[in-house]
Amino acid sequence: MSLGQETEAPEDPAEIPFALPRSGPFNPADIDIGNETAIADWFRSAHANAAAEAFSHWDDDGEVQAACATCHSGEGFRDFHGLDGSEPGVVDGTIDVGGVVDCGTCHNAGLAQVTEVTFPSGLVHPVRGVEASCLTCHQGRSAGTDVAEAIGDQELDAPNPDLRFINPHYATAAATWLGGYGAAGYHYQGQDYSGRFFHARPVETCNSCHQPHTLEVEFEACTTCHQAEEPAAIRIARQSYDGSGDTDKGISADIQSNADLLLEMIEAYTDDVVGAPVIYDGNRYPYFFADANRDGAIDMADGRPVAYASWTPRSLRAAFNWKLITADPGNYAHNPQYTLELLYDSIADMADPLGVDMEDLNLLR
Secondary structure, three states, rough: OOOOOOOOOOOOOOOOOOOOOOOOOHHHHHHHOHHHHHHHHHHHHHHOOOOOOOHOOOOOOOEEEEHHHHHHOOOOOOHOOOOOOOOOOOOOEEEEOOOOOHHHHHHHHHHOOOEEEEOOOOOEOOOOOHHOOOOOOHHOHHHHHHHHHHHOOOOOOOOOOOOOOOOOOOHHHHHHHHHHHOOOOOOOOOOOOOOOOOOOOOOOOOHHHHHOOOEEEEEHHHHHHHOOOOOOHHOOOOOOOOOOOOOOHHHHHHHHHHHHHHHHHHHHHHHHHHOOOEOOOOOOOOOOOEEEOOOOOHHHHHOEEEEOOOOOOOHHHHHHHHOOOOOOOOHHHHHHHHHHHHHHHHHHHHHHHHOOOHHHHHHOO
């Protein structure tokens, strides 16, 4: 091309990388940006909050750990799935801090080639398009199979200092949604568990309920079949699962009540049966701490809280299920049946050494 020769502008609008007009003068306010609303919605969502712990945790380190980068940065997500040309299935590059779940996490054309996602339990689940983004990052990082492997055939009520709390991780909506099929929870021997929660069609994907950019629940569609003021107030059953007999409240209340009962039983078990009380603190990892002197305060050593180290196989599996359930605030919508089954079985397991009669609790599985 000789000097002064004009280049031809691309005819296809899709080839124009910027929103600026071809020539000026112009008023910026008059520039039409087709996806302006979507960008604004995303910007005020949790996915875009770079200051949140989910994205700022590694700021002092200067890079995001490879094990965490897949879900805690758009760059890491693309690396893991090979959308950046790298080997799929592993984050093999240095991921800079400051990233968030950006547009390219869900709108990358390469997502069409991602046809399956592997869950912590080992389940390989088929996905389509943007489902890969949701299910990759909302599946947790541990499953009941990890708990089963850790406890093996150890005596159920014998404390083992080598056992440590196994954290299912956070925002585990996809794990809850797939239920027993996904095997996210610890499954008690001899029990059957509800599988993937199939809602009324076409409510069958994440985007069926969640606005994809704000992440807010689009509740209006729910009122087609449910009479309630909010999602948590929806009742899906005519019977009471928490023993209260109250069927006017949402099923979320039954789940919360049974979850509260399970935590109380775990605390009573560690005190009365194990002789080593535990205190739960949801604001700091690993959440379960020692209270050897029974003063109701977490033990401290060298200025740091003492992690609980008197787990038994029985308490570890119940605590895992409890944390898995409470890590998903939308469990009542994602898979209420599976959630209630895990709670019931965990409560029944804890009731035995505590001498609690399950019939007196009047719970339903």
